[in-house]
Amino acid sequence: MPYHASAQRPSWSGLPAELRAAVSDRLGSPVVTARVAGAGFTRGFAAVLHTAAGGRAFVKAAPAAEQPHLVEWYAREAAILDRLPADLPAPRPRWTLYEAGWFVLCTDAVDGHTPRLPWVPAELDATLAGYAEVAAALAEPSAELTALGLPHLADLARSDILWWEEVAAGREPPPPLPSSTADRLPDLVALESLLPRYAAGASGLIHGDLRVDNVLIGADGRAWFCDWTWVCSGPAWFDLAGLLLTAYAGGLDADRLFATHPATAGAPPDALDATLAALAGYYLTGAAAAPATASPHLPTHQRWSGEQCLAWLARRQGWA
Template identity: 65%
Template sequence: MSATPPPYHQTAVRPDWRDLPDGLREAVGGRLGASVVAARTATAGFTGGFAAVLTTATGARVFVKAADLARQRHLADWYARELAVLARLPADLPVPRPHWALDAAGWYAVGLDAVDGRTPRLPWDPAELDAVLAGYAGVAAALADPPAGLTALGLPRLADLARSDILWWEEVAAGREPVPPLIPPARDRLPELVALESRLPGYAAAAPGLAHGDLRVDNVLLDPAGRAWFCDWNWLCHGPAWFDLAGLLITGYADGAGLDAVFAAHPAAVDAPPDALDVTLAALAGYYLTAAGPPATADPASGAGTVGPGAGPAGGNPAGTSALLGAHRRFSGEQALRWLAARQGWH
């Protein structure tokens, strides 16, 4: 099993600006008030939606996401939800702000702030990790008492999402899902994994704040000043910030960096139950490893598929999904399981 993460800065399979319908490009140019003279396609991410920083003849820059309403309706719905969330997040948070949305030529497009940034280096660089942790501490504090404008959106609850989409070890133990490839210390630990993950819904239901819900290293950008910006807000939910924190740490791994201490010292974990980290690691390991499917036998660059974004273990491979999605899930699941095994003393 691989201990190497996918190249998060070049995982995406997306259409370029010139591939979009003429009507959509004309509508976007009209909304921008000037012709588009340059387009830099985003190379990070795992979905097949259009995403690029557009520069106009006046020098203005905007980040545009777009999805085909017939073939990628789920992406269009995600973009609309993200736009609504971003418009209601507290004004001082380091998040891209929304500008507009439009329908044209059978596509849905949104315009956001263009953040001048890059994904953090892996494994975690200590200074970059400190910047991300400090930035997320501010986000978690701002969402600990949910703003009324956000709760009015009817946000999902992590407790419900856990029951419907995240918890899979019980399904594996019951034989309703195949046993994924496991690291040796965890191969005889299904009862413990089931018991640990089963506590997540109750813990999540008791948390009063909001969680990003999809906080991974590839959803963070560091700007030239070293400040962390947090992106992709379509999964905001009622839930604990410590769930976000654990998910972030496993996707930006650090060998021998003492992540137990990092988690315990972070403000987001102050009110966490004593075993919250173990519960989260167990749940995320099961989600990622079952969703990853079997290891790919083809070169990832060839387009060999894995499970699509947002799909459970039986999901399939939507067109345009990155061939590296399975590698990301497998890596993240293994990282979670290794960390959990070390904490539990499994050998």
């Protein structure tokens, strides 16, 4: 999956003239170049803007009439970014505006690139070290963050992530399954059902959508974490499992990477299995129902991710 080129976004010149003028005004100088972000799965505008005065900023924008869900997501991310610990490896917010029917979020621009796949050892090490820093910082979230009323992973799991039970009950069409898991639906239902119970006791916050395309490797080799829309209360090992899918797919010892990471301290022995089962169902059923407003690459990403979850789980369970 080419995560560095998964997005389909409008160009800077394709934005309304009034919007471009308002953004340039807030930046204090006319925009002279725009490097549109290639990663991601939404159709919202996202680019590093360079101004005539030599300034740089990262800007996201979406039209309220055509993409109200993106406006909601960007506004939520703005509120979260504004309350994250200042020393976290996350882009710092600058401002938001609403102009010409578009909502805009501006943050500092991170000078970096999406991690290369298969993972380069130094980039994977930096990403895992960076996430250990994030998990530690969010283990006891600030009052400002908790005041946002962010959701809990246990509730999100029940409402949106657990799909094998729906498949088993005939309420959701069964996705194609490889031979190693074709007759394992009862096991998948049982394993995914553990996730809400395991997540319920977590008091810290997690990123909630930690994938390789939400990571940037800076010029100094440090990992930065982007797209903070889906922050929720939950155990940090849930984030880690999703991040390590690409490590597993690249032939690395993802079991060891998971087990030895600080984020898994105190995790139940089958926490990874429960997460892989839940994510497999979420991705595979989602691949058949991707919204028209998403990137056309989204179903491919979901199908691939679901297949990796199942393959990793089957190997761990001895099904393969």
